[in-house]
Amino acid sequence: MSPTSPPSGAPSGEPGRDGRPQPKPVLSVRNLAKAFGSNVVLRDIDLDVRRGNVVALIGPSGSGKTTVLRSLNGLETPDAGTVTFADTATGKDLALDFSAKVAKKDISDLRDRSAMVFQHYNLFPHMTVLQNVIEGPVQVQKRKRAEAVAEAEKLLARVGMAEKRDAYPFELSGGQQQRVGIVRALALKPQLLLFDEPTSALDPELVGDVLGVIQELAEEGWTMVIVTHELAFARQVADEVIFMDGGVVVERGPAAEVLRAPRQERTRQFVRRLLHEF
């Protein structure tokens, strides 16, 4: 297994992008809802992610897409709805129903299946690049240090950061920090990678580097949910695009359809506005 390939356990006969009947999704979200007081943030969000697929969440700021993403990693607790994680190894699914009180253990189980890449990287500033990457594997997953270091070095080399292993985050450019952020997530061997606007904080000339890394991960078969404003990128890597506005899903479908020929007026406006910005 190459150091960056997703954890095994995926059934053979992967679902294709050609519309063949697909096995049940690895992640399934139903009727997710959340409100802060009278301010409704999410309403009736459904989401299915199949193994090896990439789902892009797009929409204006405040549309709730980041809240959906954060809910998948236990960083937000929805008020209602269910999140189900299929477990192909044991056949025993992890199912959380937020309408009732959710056990802490379930939240941490949910959290442990995915890893988040943050908009502002959120690297640990007091640790070197290598320490950032092995912190989770060694401190949390209790893996052998030497093993974690070897794996981290391979992952860092893979994103062109091998020489920076002993640098502190402040010595790196934004693009380099985000590549470390991605490696830190990969090192956890999650079943699902979550990206929260991974290039929004980057200088324009650094965006390509990071998107390139994400695209390679998609090609390697990683399962990913990506919140992004990069529509061209979404069209390239995403199997499904979900357009959200005002806390609801307005439109969803194959990337090419939603981005090239949106059916909904709101989607059309959004896509047109974003494309004209450039």
Add this chain to the structure above:
Amino acid sequence: MPFNWDLVWSSFGPIIAGAVTGTIPLTLASFAFGLALALLVALMRLSRNAVISGAARFYVSVIRGTPLLVQLFVIFYGLPSLGVKLDPWPSAIIAFSLNVGGYAAEVIRAAILSVPKGQWEAGHTIGMSRGQSLRRLILPQAARVSVPPLSNTFISLVKDTSLASLILVTELFRNAQQIAAFSQEFMVLYLEAALVYWVICLALSSGQSALEKRLDRYVAH
């Protein structure tokens, strides 16, 4: 009146001895206990439980709102009337620890809050519990922020321990006072005492700079 050089030289011995066997151990012990207490109180202040954070807030308010000398006297002269009779040393260590605990708690609380929320979230996403995030991520970063204000607390404490002379702890200032009373050379003895305090504080300040430098190695300059 000829200047009494003999007295200067002969009195330095007891004064320095008072620093080594009194002031310095009293400071170190009180600061260590006080910091541990302060961390606990800071975490209580940050608790979502209103009773816990309220208790911590009350404690900090009492400590900051009353003179250290009064705190010292309540413990040494006041408690015996409740049947709690403590020797001078334990009384002093308790009073100074409680005092440091109150002041440093606010410093530590502010330092913890100064660490961006994204650090807690990053800890969460790599699988850490809140306790693990606190220990491995938040406190190390908070430490850097809190070194300068905690150094102030520490240096103040060195000087505040002179108050322990008023509850009969044998330390630097009490030794100076006794020799002064005996020899009537008040100016000489109190200036000597001042000098020794100053030297101790200078040493601490340079220690502070070294520590700050070490902790600053991971931030841009």
